[in-house]
Amino acid sequence: EQEPSPRAERRIVRLARRTMNAGDRFLKEGAEEEKGEYARLASFVGAMAIADLVKSTLGPKGMDKILQSMGRGNAVTVTNDGATILKSVYVDNPAAKVLVDISKVQDDEVGDGTTSVVVLAGELLREAEKLIHLKIHPMTIIAGFRLAAECARDTLEAATTNNQGSEKALRQDLLNVAKTTLCSKILAQDKDMFAELAVDAILRLKGSGNLEAIQIIKKTGGTLTDSFLDEGFILEKKIGVGQPKRVENARILIANTAMDTDKVKIYGARVRVDGMAKVADIERAEKEKMKEKVEKILAHDINCFINRQLIYNYPEEIFADAGVMAIEHADFDGIERLALVTGGEIVSTFDHPELVKIGHCKLIEEIMIGEDKLVHFSGVEMGEACTIVLRGASNHLLDEAERSLHDALCVLQQTVADARVVCGGGCPEIKMAKAVDELAARTPGKKALAMEGFARALRQIPATISDNAGLDSPELITQLRAAHADPNSTAGVDVISGEVGDMQMRGIYESFRVKQQVLLSAVEAAEMIIRVDEIVKCAPRQREGM
Numbered sequence: 001e002q003e004p005s006p007r008a009e010r011r012i013v014r015l016a017r018r019t020m021n022a023g024d025r026f027l028k029e030g031a032e033e034e035k036g037e038y039a040r041l042a043s044f045v046g047a048m049a050i051a052d053l054v055k056s057t058l059g060p061k062g063m064d065k066i067l068q069s070m071g072r073g074n075a076v077t078v079t080n081d082g083a084t085i086l087k088s089v090y091v092d093n094p095a096a097k098v099l100v101d102i103s104k105v106q107d108d109e110v111g112d113g114t115t116s117v118v119v120l121a122g123e124l125l126r127e128a129e130k131l132i133h134l135k136i137h138p139m140t141i142i143a144g145f146r147l148a149a150e151c152a153r154d155t156l157e158a159a160t161t162n163n164q165g166s167e168k169a170l171r172q173d174l175l176n177v178a179k180t181t182l183c184s185k186i187l188a189q190d191k192d193m194f195a196e197l198a199v200d201a202i203l204r205l206k207g208s209g210n211l212e213a214i215q216i217i218k219k220t221g222g223t224l225t226d227s228f229l230d231e232g233f234i235l236e237k238k239i240g241v242g243q244p245k246r247v248e249n250a251r252i253l254i255a256n257t258a259m260d261t262d263k264v265k266i267y268g269a270r271v272r273v274d275g276m277a278k279v280a281d282i283e284r285a286e287k288e289k290m291k292e293k294v295e296k297i298l299a300h301d302i303n304c305f306i307n308r309q310l311i312y313n314y315p316e317e318i319f320a321d322a323g324v325m326a327i328e329h330a331d332f333d334g335i336e337r338l339a340l341v342t343g344g345e346i347v348s349t350f351d352h353p354e355l356v357k358i359g360h361c362k363l364i365e366e367i368m369i370g371e372d373k374l375v376h377f378s379g380v381e382m383g384e385a386c387t388i389v390l391r392g393a394s395n396h397l398l399d400e401a402e403r404s405l406h407d408a409l410c411v412l413q414q415t416v417a418d419a420r421v422v423c424g425g426g427c428p429e430i431k432m433a434k435a436v437d438e439l440a441a442r443t444p445g446k447k448a449l450a451m452e453g454f455a456r457a458l459r460q461i462p463a464t465i466s467d468n469a470g471l472d473s474p475e476l477i478t479q480l481r482a483a484h485a486d487p488n489s490t491a492g493v494d495v496i497s498g499e500v501g502d503m504q505m506r507g508i509y510e511s512f513r514v515k516q517q518v519l520l521s522a523v524e525a526a527e528m529i530i531r532v533d534e535i536v537k538c539a540p541r542q543r544e545g546m
Contacts, residue, residue, distance in 0.1 A: 039532055039533055039534050040132065040138075040530075040532060040533060041129075042093070042095070043093075043094070043095035043529050043532045044095070044125050044126075044128070044129045044529070045093075046091075046093025046094070046095045046096040047093075047095040047096055047098065047099050047121065047122060047125050047529055048122050048125055048126055048129075049093070049096065050086065050091065050093075050096040050099045050100065050118060050122070051099065051118050051119050051121065051122020051123070051125075052122065053085070053086075053089070054082045054085055054086065054103075054115050054118050054119065055115075055119050055122070055464055055468075056468060057080040057081075057082060057085070057115050057184075057468075058115045058116065058119055058184075058461075058464050058465060058468055059184055059464065059465035059468045059469065059495060060183040060184050060188065060465075060469070060495050060496070061465075061468050061469035061470070061495050062080050062115070062184055062468050063080065063468070064078055064079060064080045065078075065079060065080065065085050066078050067079065067084075067085065067088045067089075069088075076396065077396070077399065078396050078400060079399075079400050079403065080115075080184070080185070080186075081114065081115075081185075081400075081403050081404075081407070082103050082114035082115030082116075082117075082118055083103045083104060083106070083107035083114035084403060086099070086100045086103045086104075086114075086118070087100070087104065095529045095532065098525050098528060098529060099118050099121055099122070099525060102117055102118065102121065102521045102522070102524075102525045103115075103117060103118050105521060106517060106518065106521055109517055110410060110411065110414050110511070110513055110514045110517050111406065111407045111408075111409070111410020111411050111413075111414070111514075112181050112407045112408075112410065112411045112511075112514050113514045113515070113517060113518040116461060116518045117517070117518045117521050117522050117525075118522075119460070119461065119464060120457060120458070120460075120461060120518060120519070120522035121521075121522040121523075121525045121526050123456075123457035123460040123461075124145065124453075124454065124457045124522060124523065124526035125526050125529060125530070126457070127450075127453030127454065127456055127457050128141050128145075128450075128453065128526065128530050130453065131449060131450060131453055134449075136446050136449060136450070138530045138531060138533075140445075140446050140447060140450065141450045141453075141530055142450075142527050142530055142531070143447050143450070144443075144446070144447035144448065144449065144450025144451045144453075144454065145450055145451075145454055145523055145526065145527060145530075146523075146527075147439065147443070147447065147451060148436045148439070148440075148450070148451040148454035148455070149454070149519065149520070149523040151432075151435050151436050151439045152432035152433075152435065152436055152454075152458065152519060153516065153519060153520070154435075155428075155431055155432045155435040155436075156422065156428055156431075156432055156512070156515055156516060156519065157420075157512070157516075159422050159423070159427075159428055159431055160420040160421065160422050160512045161173075161420070161421055161422075162419050162420045162421075163419060164419040170419055171199065171203070173415070173419065173421050173509060174199045174202065174203075174412055174415055174416070175195050175196070175199055176421070176507045176508070176509040177411060177412065177415050177421060177509050177510060177511050178191075178194075178195035178198050178199055178408050178411070178412055179191045179192065179195045179507070179508075180424045180508050180509055180510055181407055181408045181411050181510075182194055182195060182198075182404060182408055185400075185403075185404030185407070185408075186397065186400045186401055186404055187224065187401055187404045187405065189224075190224055190225055193225065193227075194227070194404075194405065194408070195408070197227070197228075197229050197388060197405075198405060198408045198409055198412055199412060200229055200386075201214050201229055201386050201388060201409065202214075202409060202412040202413060202416060203416075204231075204383075204384045204385075204386050205384045205413075205416075206384055208384065209413050209416065209417060210384075211409060211410070211413060212337060212340055213337075213340065213341060213382060213384050213385045213386070214385075214386055214387075214388065214409060215233065215234065215337060215385075215386075215387045215388070216387075216388045216390060216402050216405060216406070217234055217236065217369075217374075217387060217388070217389050217390065218390045218392070218395075218398040218399070218401075218402060219369050219370050219372060219389060219390070219391055219398075220370070220391075220392065220393070220394065220395060220398065221370040221371070221391060222370065222391035222392070223391065223392065223393065224390070224391065224392050224397075224401060226391040227388065227389060227390045227391050227392075227401075228388075228389055229386055229387075229388050229389075230376070230386060230387045230388075230389060231378065231386050232361075232376060232377050232378035232379070232380060232385065232386065232387065233337070233338060233341050233342075233361075233376075233377040233380055233385050233387060234367075234369075234374050234375070234376050234377070234387045234389070235306075235327065235330060235334055235338060235374065235375040235376075235377070236334070236372075236374055237327050237328070237329065237330055237334070237374070237375055238327075238366075238373050238375075239325055239326075239327060239366055239375060240311065240316045240319065240320065240325070240326045240327065240328065241316065241320070242317075242320040243316075243319065243320045243324070243325050243326055244303075244323060244325050245325075245365065245366045246363070246364070246365045246366070247303050247304055247325050247363070247364045247365075248362065248363055249360075249362060250303055250304045250325075250359075250360065250361050250362075250363070250364045250377075251300075251301065251302045251303055251304065251358050251359075251360060252302065252304045252305075252306060252338075252342055252344055252358065252359035252360065252361065252364075253297060253300050253302045253304070253305050253306070253344070253347070253356070253358060253359075254306050254335050254338060254339050254342070254344050254345070254346050254347070254359055255297070255305065255306070255307050255308065255346065255347050255348065255350075256307070256308035256309065256335070256346050256347075256348055257293075257307065257308075257309065257347075257348050257349075257350075258309055259290070259293075259307055259309060259310060259311040259312060259315050259328070260309065260310045260311070260312045287314060290312075290314060290315055291314075291318065293315075293350070294315045294318045294319065296350040296351065296353075297350050298318075298319075298322055298324065299350070299353050300350065300353045300356060300358065301353075302324060302358060303323065303324055303325065304324065304325045304326075304327075304364055305319060305324055305325070305326045305327070306326075306327045306330050306335060306338065307326070307327070307328050307329070307330065308329070308330055308331075308335050308346070309328070309329065310328050310329055311326055311328035311329075316328075325364065327375060338359070338377070339359065340382065340385075341377070341380045341381070341382040341385035342359030342360060342361055342377065342380050342381055342382070343357070343359055343360060343380075343381035343382060344357055344358055344359025344360075345357040359381070360380075360381050361377045361378065361379050361380045361381065362378060362379025362380075363376075363377075363378045363379055364376070364377055365378075369389060370391070388405065390402060390405070411511050411514055414511050414513040414514065415511045415513070417513075418511075418512065418513050420511075420512035420513075421509045421510065421511060421512060422509065422510055422511075422512050422515055423490045423492055423503035423504060423508060423509060423510070424492060424503055424508040424509055424510040425462070425465070425492025425493045425494060425495075425501070425503045425506075425508050426461055426462025426465055426480065426492050426493045427489075427490055427491060427492035427503050428510075428515055429458045429459065429461045429462055430458075430459065430462060430477075430480045430481065430484050430491075430492075431484060432455075432458050432519075433455040433456075433458040433459045434455075434481070434484055436451055436452075436454055436455040436458070437451075437452065437455045439451060440452045440455065459477055459481075462476070462477060462480060462492070462493050463476075463477050465493055465495060466493050466495070469495035469498070471493075471495065471498050476493055476499075476500060479500045480492070480493065480500055483500055490502055490503045490504040491503070492508065494506060494508075
């Protein structure tokens, strides 16, 4: 046989090398991938870093974060709300983004527990990382976590109390839940007042759960204790010049239509005329057109007209002559909520008055809050509508107060729908951890190790609450475990007195729906991240001409 030439040999070697490296270079240039242990480690590190970021905000003694925007104006937000912090932070790690998403879902679903869910998921991943270092397969860990989560959920459900039948007891439960929710917020100092305010607002909804009917207005000035609940609707606008400032038995037409065409607009329009008389003719025609439109509006037999857009001087003058109150430039959110509470609808054309649904209320009047004039609608058709007016020293304070109050309203809405409540202060976590430990002792195989890790992660919630209050967490957790040797114990961490106390006696309760959502969302997120064994980052898209 003929020997291959040196040139042919070199070609064969080059081909062999290219074939061997093909597996490494199937991704486009610029793409990155991490496999196996490295990918899992990167996922765990990112997720745990996000959990550690918000961990210090957990509990009644949690600290605040200052978030400064890098955009124009360098806007500053001061908050301890987990969802707000994570929403504002730019995250590059894909696993960390999973935790950011579960905190958003928690916020949308139940309104509170956004920090707890991220902290619990982070602790579960910390335990999973230890087990993976012991060479336990990720699927075994997930199987153990699932069994533990099912056991924990059943224990949580067994620890609930339900006062749905008794109106007085239900109101007390709602007050306790609201106080516990507000305890970790900026409103903690005045939690009794704001809890009453939130419960009154929610009970006005008569179980409908439509939070759109509750409006929150922020006005700087005064102190937080000057805040109040007003039965009715307040619009942050002024009444037009020379128009009635008070209207009884109001018939309200809510519109989104142009009322600013009573003069020729120079910009964007090109008009050629032979003299100034022709310009006057055009203006007269515009004026007549506007007058005709206003007459069509007045044909609806109304005494109040509210428009989303501007109302110029001429139509405003016609409304004033007809004794109709006209309010201009009401924002979209304002008129949509106003249409909802007055029972009207937003219209843009006025040719068929018989088809238009008019809004009604007993009285419209101008009121003063601080130094601002606002329009107050009382006796609206939707009886459950109300407005919470927040007062405070600065805009940052009012923004955080609004977030806190919104969280409390969302939790109360969930509690009205499902009246089951559980004790707070880490009591349910210790109960669940105890039940999971007992199940792990009866479970053969490596899954039991995962279940023990799950119980340790649950105990980290009361430990974190204690640490944030500057207390000795190992001492308190061991005391709590001893107290829960009695299955009917309601002991939890009382960070105000700095010791283990009876949560039932202190009236510290949380909504069952919030606790359940925290448990299930954290387990699902942890499971998703534990399954990861490869991270592929796509190559950046090249710009044209580069």
